[in-house]
Amino acid sequence: MSTIANIQDEIVAEFEILGEDRESTIFYIMELGGNLEPYPETFRKDEYIIQGCQSKVWLVAEEEEGKVIYKADSNTDITKGLISLLIRVLNQRSPKEILEANLDFIPRIGMGNILGSQRSNGLAAMMIQMKRYALAFQTKQNA
Amino acid sequence: MPIQVNSIRRLFPILHQEVNGYPLIYFDNAATTQKPQVVLDALTQYYEKDNSNIHRGAHTLADRATRQYEETRESVRALIGARESAEVIFTRGTTESINLVAKTFGSKFIQKGDEILISTLEHHSNIVPWQMLCEQNGAILKIIPITDAGELVMEEFEKLLSTKTKLVSIVHASNALGTINPAKEIIASAHAVGAKVLLDGAQSASHLEVNVQELDCDFFAFSAHKLYGPTGLGVLYGKRELLEEMPPFLGGGEMIREVTFEKTTYNTIPFKFEAGTPSIAEVIAFKPALDFIVSTGKKQILEHENDLLQYATEILQEIKGLIPVGTSAEKVAVFSFNIQAMHPFDVGQLLDAKGIAVRTGHHCTQPLMHRLGLEGTVRASFAVYNTRAEVEVFAQALAKIVSLKNK
Numbered sequence: 001m002s003t004i005a006n007i008q009d010e011i012v013a014e015f016e017i018l019g020e021d022r023e024s025t026i027f028y029i030m031e032l033g034g035n036l037e038p039y040p041e042t043f044r045k046d047e048y049i050i051q052g053c054q055s056k057v058w059l060v061a062e063e064e065e066g067k068v069i070y071k072a073d074s075n076t077d078i079t080k081g082l083i084s085l086l087i088r089v090l091n092q093r094s095p096k097e098i099l100e101a102n103l104d105f106i107p108r109i110g111m112g113n114i115l116g117s118q119r120s121n122g123l124a125a126m127m128i129q130m131k132r133y134a135l136a137f138q139t140k141q142n143a
Numbered sequence: 144m145p146i147q148v149n150s151i152r153r154l155f156p157i158l159h160q161e162v163n164g165y166p167l168i169y170f171d172n173a174a175t176t177q178k179p180q181v182v183l184d185a186l187t188q189y190y191e192k193d194n195s196n197i198h199r200g201a202h203t204l205a206d207r208a209t210r211q212y213e214e215t216r217e218s219v220r221a222l223i224g225a226r227e228s229a230e231v232i233f234t235r236g237t238t239e240s241i242n243l244v245a246k247t248f249g250s251k252f253i254q255k256g257d258e259i260l261i262s263t264l265e266h267h268s269n270i271v272p273w274q275m276l277c278e279q280n281g282a283i284l285k286i287i288p289i290t291d292a293g294e295l296v297m298e299e300f301e302k303l304l305s306t307k308t309k310l311v312s313i314v315h316a317s318n319a320l321g322t323i324n325p326a327k328e329i330i331a332s333a334h335a336v337g338a339k340v341l342l343d344g345a346q347s348a349s350h351l352e353v354n355v356q357e358l359d360c361d362f363f364a365f366s367a368h369k370l371y372g373p374t375g376l377g378v379l380y381g382k383r384e385l386l387e388e389m390p391p392f393l394g395g396g397e398m399i400r401e402v403t404f405e406k407t408t409y410n411t412i413p414f415k416f417e418a419g420t421p422s423i424a425e426v427i428a429f430k431p432a433l434d435f436i437v438s439t440g441k442k443q444i445l446e447h448e449n450d451l452l453q454y455a456t457e458i459l460q461e462i463k464g465l466i467p468v469g470t471s472a473e474k475v476a477v478f479s480f481n482i483q484a485m486h487p488f489d490v491g492q493l494l495d496a497k498g499i500a501v502r503t504g505h506h507c508t509q510p511l512m513h514r515l516g517l518e519g520t521v522r523a524s525f526a527v528y529n530t531r532a533e534v535e536v537f538a539q540a541l542a543k544i545v546s547l548k549n550k
Contacts, residue, residue, distance in 0.1 A: 022163050022496035027547055030489060055488055075518065076486035114496075 004097060007089050008105035015109040022114060026078060033080025036087070039073035050122075050129050055079045057126060061133035066141065067092045068134055072126075082111070082123055090130055095138035103127055146443045152528050154179040154435070165498030168533045173318050173346060173477055173524035174502055175368045179435050182372060185428035197423055198397065198414075212423055215430040216413070222433055223363060224354035225380055232379040232386070232413045233421055237345040238268040240364035240379035241312070243416065244341055245272035247389040248310070248362075252339075255281035257309040260338075262287040262295055263514050264317045264324070267507045269343045273312060282309070289514065293320040293469040301332060308338040315347035319506040319522065320469025321452075321477030323351070330359050339385070345369060349526075350448060350475040352441050355380050371526075372432035373425035379416070386412045393418040444527045448476035451525040451534055458538045464545050468520045476525035479506075482541070485548060487519045490541075494521075497540045 002010070018025050043060040050057045055076040062069045070091050072083045089105065090098050106112060112120045152158055157177045160167050169177060189211075195204035197212050213228070220228040234240045249272075253259065259273050259282055277284050285308075287300045304311075311333040316323045330340045341362040347353060348365035355363050362385075367376040381389075391398050391409055395418035400408040409415045436444065455478045459465055464483035482490050491503035504519040505512045512519060523537065 020164075023493060023543075023547075026489075026493055026496055030548075055486065076488045078489050078492055114492075 001092070004089055004093065004101045004103075008103070008108070011085060011088070011105050012108045025110075025114065029081035029085075030077040031081065032084045033074075033077050036073065036080055036084045037071060039071055043071070044073070050125050055122070057083065057122070059083075059126065059129055059133075061130070061137075063095075063137045063140075066094055068095060068098060068137055070130060070133070079119075079122070083126060086126060086130060090134075093134075095134040095141065098134035099131060099138065144443070146439060146447050146527065148447065148528065148530050151439065152530075154181070155528050156180055156183070158528060162498040162500070163496055168499045168529075168536060170523040170525065170529065170533070170537065171500045171502050172526035172529075173369070173522065175374065176349065176371050176526050177528070178371055178373070179432065181431035181435065182428050185431050186373065186424050189424045189427050193427075194424075196420055208423055208427070211427045211430070212421075215426045215433070218430050218433040218437075219378055222353075222436070223348070223378075223380055224356050226356060227383065229412050230380055230383055230386065232381065232416045233426055234364075234377040234379050234416075235375055235422070236366045236368075236377035237343060237364045238377070240362075240377050241269055241341065241343065242272045243379055243392045244312075244362050244364075244381075245276045247392050247416075248339070248385065249273075249276040249282075250280070251388070251390055253280060253282045253309045256307065257282045258285050258303075258305070258307045259283070260285050260287060260300070260303055260308055260311040260313070260333075262300075262313055262324075263289045263511055264293065264295070264314050264320065264322060265312075265508065265510070266314060266318055266343065266345065267509070268345075269312055269314060270510065283307075286510075287313075289511075291515075292471050293317065293322045293515075294471045295322075295324055295329075297325070297328070300329065304332060304336045304338065306336055308333065308336055310339050310341065312341040312343065314343040314345075315353075316344075316350065316475040316477075317469070317508075317511075318346050318477070319508040319511055319520065320471065320479050321346075321474035321524075322469060322471040323347070323473040323475060326358055326360065334359070346475055346477070349436075350445060352445070361385055367425065367429045367432065370429075370432055371435055372429040373422070376422050376425040376429060383412065386416070391415050391418070395419045397421075439527060447527060448525050448529075451529055451531065452476045452478060454531055455523065455525070455534045455537070458534065459541065462538065462542050462545055464549075465541065468515065468517065477522060478524070479520040479522045481517065481520055482545060482548075485544075487521045490521045490544065493544050494537075494540055497536075499537055499540055 048058045048060050057074045059072040070087050074080045155177045193207045195208045197209040216228045216231050219231045285303050288296045333340045339361040342360045344363050344365040349370045363380040368374040398410050398415050398418040400410050466481045468479040487503035502522040
């Protein structure tokens with residue numbers, strides 16, 4: 001399996017093909033949202049909503065054989081696309097790998113510029129929440 | 144004579160730029176309007192030449208600043224047709240104006256069990272101050288319902304009115320839908336039961352010809368920045384007899400006549416409500432904005448904006464999957480809509496990619512969105528400097544978004 005750094009490089013390369021055109025970049029992200037696995041309805045509750053996002057984002061994680069499995073959803077297509085990228089990078093990794101990951105693909109694909117500050121904060125909140133889950137699983141593993 | 148939109152556009156430097164590689168189309172005027180060069184110049188000139196504190200200084204600069212500050216008050220009086228300039232109070236914005244009334248008029252004249260009427264259309268700034276007041280003094284907040292088109296149900300309003308009603312605080316023109324409420328009728332009915340009326344004019348002051356004496360409203364609140372003026376400045380108009388009876392809002396300098404440690408006597412209106420150093424530069428720079436409106440002609444501005452709204456309504460309706468929100472017969476230049484199966488945020492972001500600035504979301508009217516069963520809308524709102532050509536580019540951009548989405 002590729003490393004987190006490799007997958008981030010892949011994503012950056014994919015976005016480079018799109019070039020500078022914002023509209024097609026945004027549409028591409030919206031399409032990526034379609035790759036998300038269906039979100040389990042039992043977790044569509046307020047307690048799984050990430051605070052700090054302008055749009056609604058639900059995120060839940062489970063641990064299977066020492067790896068973290070994330071499931072997420074959003075009410076907006078752009079956000080869904082962004083989460084799908086985060087999940088592609090961090091899914092099926094050990095908590096240690098996730099906690100040590102340097103997530104730099106977002107600025108590298110110029111997303112901060114496209115999203116504006118409010119949505120970028122939301123994206124940061126998503127990453128923090130994903131790392132929190134990893135930390136919780138790591139703590140459990142070490143206990 | 145219709146307005147010369149190209150000449151007008153030249154007065155607004157901000158409009159002449161590209162955003163994301165496209166000429167800026169600014170359709171977020173209900174949030175704030177852009178400022179003509181004369182307003183920017185007045186701000187600079189004040190700080191370069193006249194900066195000083197008003198009303199007290201015994202020197203030439205203070206005198207100049209004071210005179211200009213009071214000239215704006217007179218221009219505001221003329222704009223809204225108030226009887227005298229003392230009835231014009233400067234605040235930080237519409238929100239503060241409404242809060243001022245809630246805190247002062249509310250605390251003195253509204254008691255436990257009394258009723259305050261607002262409508263489903265209200266902006267949060269005309270909901271929350273009343274909720275806070277009701278929590279404090281046990282008054283009751285009642286809500287006038289609306290139709291699906293976004294118009295007040297006037298029969299229900301009449302039914303809600305009673306001798307218990309002490310205040311009707313209502314939006315003159317809805318920021319989210321554009322609906323123009325029948326203010327005159329509302330005021331007459333409210334007065335008939337002895338209630339006072341506050342009109343939230345945040346959206347109407349820039350679009351409609353407002354005459355507070357003809358309307359006979361007791362309070363009228365609006366913000367300078369939606370009338371081509373600076374931010375951080377609002378107006379509260381109030382009838383003299385009410386303002387005089389109301390206790391002060393904030394305590395401090397300017398609002399006093401005499402202070403001893405035993406007792407303070409308050410200044411006369413409007414100064415009683417203007418504690419502390421106000422936004423002097425902004426007040427002074429608001430005058431050229433008002434002069435711009437007067438010289439362009441409110442009637443001409445309204446005709447131009449109505450033309451844009453009608454044109455937008457006509458050509459946008461041809462876009463498949465576009466659902467207009469708010470279809471009242473009487474509207475200011477606000478076009479709110481949704482695109483089927485798309486979230487307003489996504490639509491807004493895609494329009495921004497084309498240099499088109501719109502507002503998306505609940506527009507600080509969550510109860511209204513809840514009533515309409517919507518999470519939010521996309522809102523395009525027009526001003527004097529917008530053009531038919533911009534509306535066309537906007538429609539083309541939307542049509543492309545829809546076709547790409549349905550690909």
